[in-house]
Amino acid sequence: MPFVFPEACPRCGSVLLKDEDEVAIKCININCEAQIVERLIHFVSKLAFDIDGLGEQNIKFFFDTGLIKSPPDIFLLESKNADIRLEKLEGWGKQSVQNLFDSINKARKISLDKFIYALGIPQVGRSVSKLVACFFRSYENFLKSVENKDIAGLLTMDGIGESILEDIEKFFENDNNKDVVKKLAGNGTDGVVTVLDMELPENNLFQNKTIVFTGTFENLSREDAKELAEKYGAKASSSVSAKTSFVVAGENAGKKLEQAQKLGINIISEQDFLELIKKI
Numbered sequence: 001m002p003f004v005f006p007e008a009c010p011r012c013g014s015v016l017l018k019d020e021d022e023v024a025i026k027c028i029n030i031n032c033e034a035q036i037v038e039r040l041i042h043f044v045s046k047l048a049f050d051i052d053g054l055g056e057q058n059i060k061f062f063f064d065t066g067l068i069k070s071p072p073d074i075f076l077l078e079s080k081n082a083d084i085r086l087e088k089l090e091g092w093g094k095q096s097v098q099n100l101f102d103s104i105n106k107a108r109k110i111s112l113d114k115f116i117y118a119l120g121i122p123q124v125g126r127s128v129s130k131l132v133a134c135f136f137r138s139y140e141n142f143l144k145s146v147e148n149k150d151i152a153g154l155l156t157m158d159g160i161g162e163s164i165l166e167d168i169e170k171f172f173e174n175d176n177n178k179d180v181v182k183k184l185a186g187n188g189t190d191g192v193v194t195v196l197d198m199e200l201p202e203n204n205l206f207q208n209k210t211i212v213f214t215g216t217f218e219n220l221s222r223e224d225a226k227e228l229a230e231k232y233g234a235k236a237s238s239s240v241s242a243k244t245s246f247v248v249a250g251e252n253a254g255k256k257l258e259q260a261q262k263l264g265i266n267i268i269s270e271q272d273f274l275e276l277i278k279k280i
Contacts, residue, residue, distance in 0.1 A: 005025055009027035011027070011033055012027065012029050012032040014028070014029040014032065017170060019163065019166070021163070026122070028171055028174055029177070030070070030176055031176045036063065036069065036070065037059060037060055037063050039071075039120050040059045040068065040070075040071065040074075041055075041059050042118070043119075044059065044074070044107075046223070047114065047117060047223065048114055048117050049074075049107040049110060050107060050114075051074070051103050051104055051107045052099070052100075053096070053100035053103050054074070054100070054104075061091075062077075067080075067084065071180055071183075072180065072183040072192055075184075076192065077100075077101070078101045078104065081101075107193070108192070108193050108194060109193070109194045109196060110194075110196065111133070111196050111198065111199075112133040112136070112137075112138065112139055112195050112196065112197060113129045113130045113132070113133035113198060114129070115139065115184075115185070115193075115195045116129040116133055116142070119171070119177075119180075121167060121168055121171045122170075122171070123163065123164045123167045124164065124167065126226075127159065127235065127236065127237075128159065128164060130198075130230060131154075131157045131158075131159050131160055132154060132157075132160070132168070133198040134198055134200065135156075136198070137197055137198050138188075138197045138198070139185055139188050139195035140187070140188040143181070143187065143188070146168065146169075146172040147172070147178075149169060151165065151168060151169065154168070159235070203232050203233070205233060205276065206229055206234030206245075207233035209233070209234050209245035209246070210234070210235045210236075210243055210244050210245050211229045211234045211235070211237070211244070211245060211246060211248060212236075212238070212239070212240050212244050212247045212256060213225045213229075213236065214247060214248070214249055214253045214254065214256035215251050215252050215253035215257070216250045216252055217251075217270045218270060219270060220270065220274075225270070225273070228277065232277065239256075240256050240263065240265065242263060244260065244263070245265075245266070246265060246266040246267065246268055247260040247265055247267045247268070248270060249268070250269075250270050
């Protein structure tokens with residue numbers, strides 16, 4: 001017998017969506033309990049809000065105890081601690097609780113691209129979130145545009161197509177998702193976090209260049225290297241193709257290095273990369 005798919009999420013009741021080009025039927029409610037834990041883990045990850053002390057186990061702990069059910073709850077923990085008394089709970093002490101609150105408060109200021117990435121919008125990963133942030137420049141512009149469904153201009157950005165645009169639109173058509181965004185950053189001045197304007201590249205040293213980083217580096221982490229390249233106008237890609245401008249290869253570079261060699265793409269070292277920047 002053919003399987004009859006549900007029209008609403010069995011956990012939260014939200015309308016389920018299916019893209020024409022995909023098999024998956026998805027619930028995109030950011031508050032759906034069936035996926036909220038993983039969304040919270042993504043929200044506090046290094047490339048998003050980067051909150052130390054809120055790893056996978058602690059997120060599950062806070063969720064199971066009812067202290068964190070959605071992202072804004074994270075930033076209300078300290079104000080509620082007089083009643084909660086986290087330091088008295090198993091596995092917690094006065095210093096570990098203070099370290100957590102310090103990390104949360106440090107994360108209250110976040111760049112627009114990391115804020116957009118943290119929301120977990122389908123297809124809006126690290127690279128796309130930067131493109132979106134560069135287009136809107138400020139949280140206020142971003143919020144106004146998504147609320148007015150006026151984001152078609154994103155299609156002018158190389159790397160953003162119709163399907164990504166549709167996923168952003170669908171995400172903000174969900175009232176729960178919009179509510180979470182508003183509770184987090186308000187209208188730009190009245191939220192629990194402050195979203196900083198997107199800074200344009202300081203120098204166009206790598207403008208219109210696509211750079212791939214592979215292997216282990218001595219002075220930089222892979223993510224730090226990508227951020228440094230993007231700071232100077234590059235597009236940091238995770239895969240090698242004919243469009244790759246050059247590859248920065250560290251120790252144990254592996255298949256990406258082999259692909260670059262086969263395609264005749266310029267390969268430089270971490271030190272070469274840093275020397276290019278020092279010359280500015």
